[in-house]
Amino acid sequence: MSEDNRVNSNDVWIVGVGLTPVGEHWEKSLREIALEAIAAALAEAPGLSPQALYVANTLAPALSGQSQLGSLLADFAGLRGVEAMTIEAAGASGGAALRQAYLALKAGAFDVALVVGLEKVTDQAGPALQAALATATDADYEAVQGITPTAQAALIMRRYLHESGAPADALAGFSLVAHANAVGNPYAMFRRAIKPEDYSRAGMVSEPVNMYDAAPVADGAAALILARSSALPPAGPLPAVRVAGSSLAIAAVALHDRRDPLVLEAANHSANQAYRQAGVTADDIDVFELHDPFSIYAALSLEAAGFASRGQGWRLAQDGEITRQGRIPVTTLGGSKARGDTGGATGVYQVAEVTLQLQGRAGPSQVEGARIGMAQCLGGSGGTAATHILVRVDPA
Amino acid sequence: MTEAAQSRMLKPIREVGIAGYGAYVPRFRLPASEVARIWKGADGGQPIKEKAVPGLDEDVITMSIEAARNALARAQIDPSEIRAVWVGSESHPYSVKPTSTVVAEALGATPHTQAADWEFACKAGTEAMQAAIGFVGSGMARYALSIGMDTAQGRPGDALEYTAGAGGAALLLGPGEESLVVIEASYSYATDTPDFWRRADAKYPEHGERFTGEPAYFKHITAAAEGLMEGLGTTAADYAYAVFHQPNTKFPMRVAKQLGFKNEQVEPGLLVPLIGNTYAGSAMIGLTAILDIAQPGDRILLVSYGSGAGSDAFSMHATDLLPKRRTLATSTADYISRRTEIDYATYARFRGKLVTK
Numbered sequence: 001m002s003e004d005n006r007v008n009s010n011d012v013w014i015v016g017v018g019l020t021p022v023g024e025h026w027e028k029s030l031r032e033i034a035l036e037a038i039a040a041a042l043a044e045a046p047g048l049s050p051q052a053l054y055v056a057n058t059l060a061p062a063l064s065g066q067s068q069l070g071s072l073l074a075d076f077a078g079l080r081g082v083e084a085m086t087i088e089a090a091g092a093s094g095g096a097a098l099r100q101a102y103l104a105l106k107a108g109a110f111d112v113a114l115v116v117g118l119e120k121v122t123d124q125a126g127p128a129l130q131a132a133l134a135t136a137t138d139a140d141y142e143a144v145q146g147i148t149p150t151a152q153a154a155l156i157m158r159r160y161l162h163e164s165g166a167p168a169d170a171l172a173g174f175s176l177v178a179h180a181n182a183v184g185n186p187y188a189m190f191r192r193a194i195k196p197e198d199y200s201r202a203g204m205v206s207e208p209v210n211m212y213d214a215a216p217v218a219d220g221a222a223a224l225i226l227a228r229s230s231a232l233p234p235a236g237p238l239p240a241v242r243v244a245g246s247s248l249a250i251a252a253v254a255l256h257d258r259r260d261p262l263v264l265e266a267a268n269h270s271a272n273q274a275y276r277q278a279g280v281t282a283d284d285i286d287v288f289e290l291h292d293p294f295s296i297y298a299a300l301s302l303e304a305a306g307f308a309s310r311g312q313g314w315r316l317a318q319d320g321e322i323t324r325q326g327r328i329p330v331t332t333l334g335g336s337k338a339r340g341d342t343g344g345a346t347g348v349y350q351v352a353e354v355t356l357q358l359q360g361r362a363g364p365s366q367v368e369g370a371r372i373g374m375a376q377c378l379g380g381s382g383g384t385a386a387t388h389i390l391v392r393v394d395p396a
Numbered sequence: 397m398t399e400a401a402q403s404r405m406l407k408p409i410r411e412v413g414i415a416g417y418g419a420y421v422p423r424f425r426l427p428a429s430e431v432a433r434i435w436k437g438a439d440g441g442q443p444i445k446e447k448a449v450p451g452l453d454e455d456v457i458t459m460s461i462e463a464a465r466n467a468l469a470r471a472q473i474d475p476s477e478i479r480a481v482w483v484g485s486e487s488h489p490y491s492v493k494p495t496s497t498v499v500a501e502a503l504g505a506t507p508h509t510q511a512a513d514w515e516f517a518c519k520a521g522t523e524a525m526q527a528a529i530g531f532v533g534s535g536m537a538r539y540a541l542s543i544g545m546d547t548a549q550g551r552p553g554d555a556l557e558y559t560a561g562a563g564g565a566a567l568l569l570g571p572g573e574e575s576l577v578v579i580e581a582s583y584s585y586a587t588d589t590p591d592f593w594r595r596a597d598a599k600y601p602e603h604g605e606r607f608t609g610e611p612a613y614f615k616h617i618t619a620a621a622e623g624l625m626e627g628l629g630t631t632a633a634d635y636a637y638a639v640f641h642q643p644n645t646k647f648p649m650r651v652a653k654q655l656g657f658k659n660e661q662v663e664p665g666l667l668v669p670l671i672g673n674t675y676a677g678s679a680m681i682g683l684t685a686i687l688d689i690a691q692p693g694d695r696i697l698l699v700s701y702g703s704g705a706g707s708d709a710f711s712m713h714a715t716d717l718l719p720k721r722r723t724l725a726t727s728t729a730d731y732i733s734r735r736t737e738i739d740y741a742t743y744a745r746f747r748g749k750l751v752t753k
């Protein structure tokens with residue numbers, strides 16, 4: 001703790017990340033995937049022993065018949081004796097679990113915590129998977145009508161295109177950028193760039209959502225080791241990454257209960273709180289890992305986080321502003337679209353990816369000079385939003 | 397060629413071959429575009445061109461008898477010398493009461509015979525073939541008849557409805573010295589992989605969507621083919637022809653490529669674009685199309701796939717008898733070109749898809 005700028009205070013740091021390839025892991029179980037991620041993260045933080053484990057997961061009870069992931073994974077990871085539990089907030093579970101770890105460290109309850117985002121969807125197919133995914137909607141008022149997340153995204157996208165007057169392929173850029181960025185990510189499911197004509201020719205999933213607007217639901221696990229300043233290991237070759245902002249906000253789960261279905265209210269509140277806490281503005285963000293289970297949410301997230309005004313987010317995808325060289329790079333390692341949509345694990349993947357960017361470890365997908373990064377994940381159509389801002393701290 | 401692979405190969409004590417073979421395909425054809433027209437409201441990409449549909453008076457029993465009579469015509473034997481009549485199918489007309497006894501009776505193989513029905517999804521026919529090789533190869537019987545035949549089920553509107561066809565083949569296993577094709581060795585590979593299933597009382601099967609691909613079809617066929625070729629010390633280039641289970645056009649072509657086979661080795665036995673997936677009959681009827689054209693000495697690889705899941709792989713070569721005998725019954729190509737196109741409504745009537753009481 002000799003470095004001046006790694007202040008010996010109440011700060012929380014990310015000291016290890018562990019990623020597993022996103023894909024259809026037919027031959028691996030829920031716990032195997034999680035243990036791979038945990039082992040990879042622990043290997044980056046030698047000598048640190050987590051005292052708490054927060055598991056981000058949504059679908060294990062419905063699809064794998066497994067609850068109590070906290071104790072299950074702690075046990076099999078050789079961490080008996082730690083405090084462990086699952087944190088569930090649909091697609092925002094990852095950010096929510098990270099926030100619980102952050103709060104516990106801030107409170108001084110623990111010095112080191114482990115966060116694991118985990119989703120295993122390939123144990124079931126067809127109706128069972130669709131029904132499980134639809135639990136992110138309001139069961140009594142939305143799911144009961146037969147809506148699925150895909151149909152909901154289609155309703156929002158149709159209204160968005162109508163109100164903004166944007167052309168039919170207005171959102172193509174989000175998919176093109178995500179696919180291009182995933183080429184260099186060894187953990188991405190689709191490491192293949194696509195052309196504009198691939199997008200325009202793609203079959204409809206639920207009009208106007210086409211195949212390239214919809215992210216593939218897939219298996220994956222990611223892990224993070226967090227530590228308080230007091231437990232920070234001696235400075236290594238990598239820059240340190242500090243959690244400068246952490247926020248979770250909510251809105252109505254049901255789309256029809258929101259004031260404006262085209263505004264992600266929770267995402268807006270969550271981003272603003274995180275900006276305030278970190279002492280930054282949207283202009284300071286070098287990398288933004290937004291949540292794009294459907295491309296419409298990328299446009300709405302950019303608007304909610306202050307990068308565009310209402311109805312204008314799609315324009316950022318038109319003129320190169322969201323590429324790695326642009327004003328606000330998004331989905332820099334593929335996002336949900338091309339890395340793969342790992343449901344409740346998404347937020348942990350995002351924060352791990354921002355960490356890699358800030359430490360200059362993103363390989364061919366590196367955003368040059370990234371110092372401040374933001375990750376935001378959404379539950380369902382935006383009923384929950386968790387935002388984290390990370391800052392790179394170079395050794396003195 | 398490793399010792400372990402050799403020890404896993406199935407090789408009978410005495411040489412066994414196919415003494416007679418026969419195919420059967422019902423005459424009706426439902427174009428895949430008809431299924432798309434009803435269920436998708438449009439023409440799009442379809443997995444095959446058309447599928448064979450059984451007529452109102454046809455089922456696995458009648459179709460098995462047709463194919464078996466063709467096999468006996470080519471084998472030129474007395475049916476009373478057959479000691480086993482085994483029918484593999486997913487469409488046995490009865491849940492309890494054998495298909496095989498009716499078939500054996502019609503062929504004149506009763507009463508001094510084994511008769512039994514086999515079930516292993518789409519490899520029930522080759523499973524019966526493995527058993528028949530054992531029956532003949534051990535000396536227990538001179539002839540054993542194995543049949544793979546289906547009137548395949550697919551839920552209306554499901555992806556399977558485009559391909560679930562009808563047809564199959566009968567192979568009479570007999571002593572190597574009087575065979576049209578000598579079987580060099582076989583190999584079976586099975587795991588508990590639930591990719592496709594139908595419960596006892598269900599009319600239509602269910603499947604695990606993309607799970608039916610990589611971890612199911614491709615894994616098992618590849619393992620069976622590689623296991624057998626490793627045991628025999630053969631490579632893809634040693635075979636004049638290869639036939640793989642054919643649930644659609646894409647899968648067998650892709651697995652052939654993965655195993656190092658060229659299109660021209662596979663296409664002569666690829667019947668699925670024209671008759672659909674005949675389930676337990678699929679790989680075996682593909683073999684009959686090859687036997688209709690193969691020359692003496694030609695080596696053939698046959699690999700089935702059954703969901704649940706497993707594959708049987710067979711390596712064989714044609715003998716001098718093959719060209720002489722194959723003209724004694726209707727060729728598979730002739731069955732395929734005997735064609736009456738029907739529309740979806742006629743298909744729905746023929747296949748009992750309309751609720752009438």
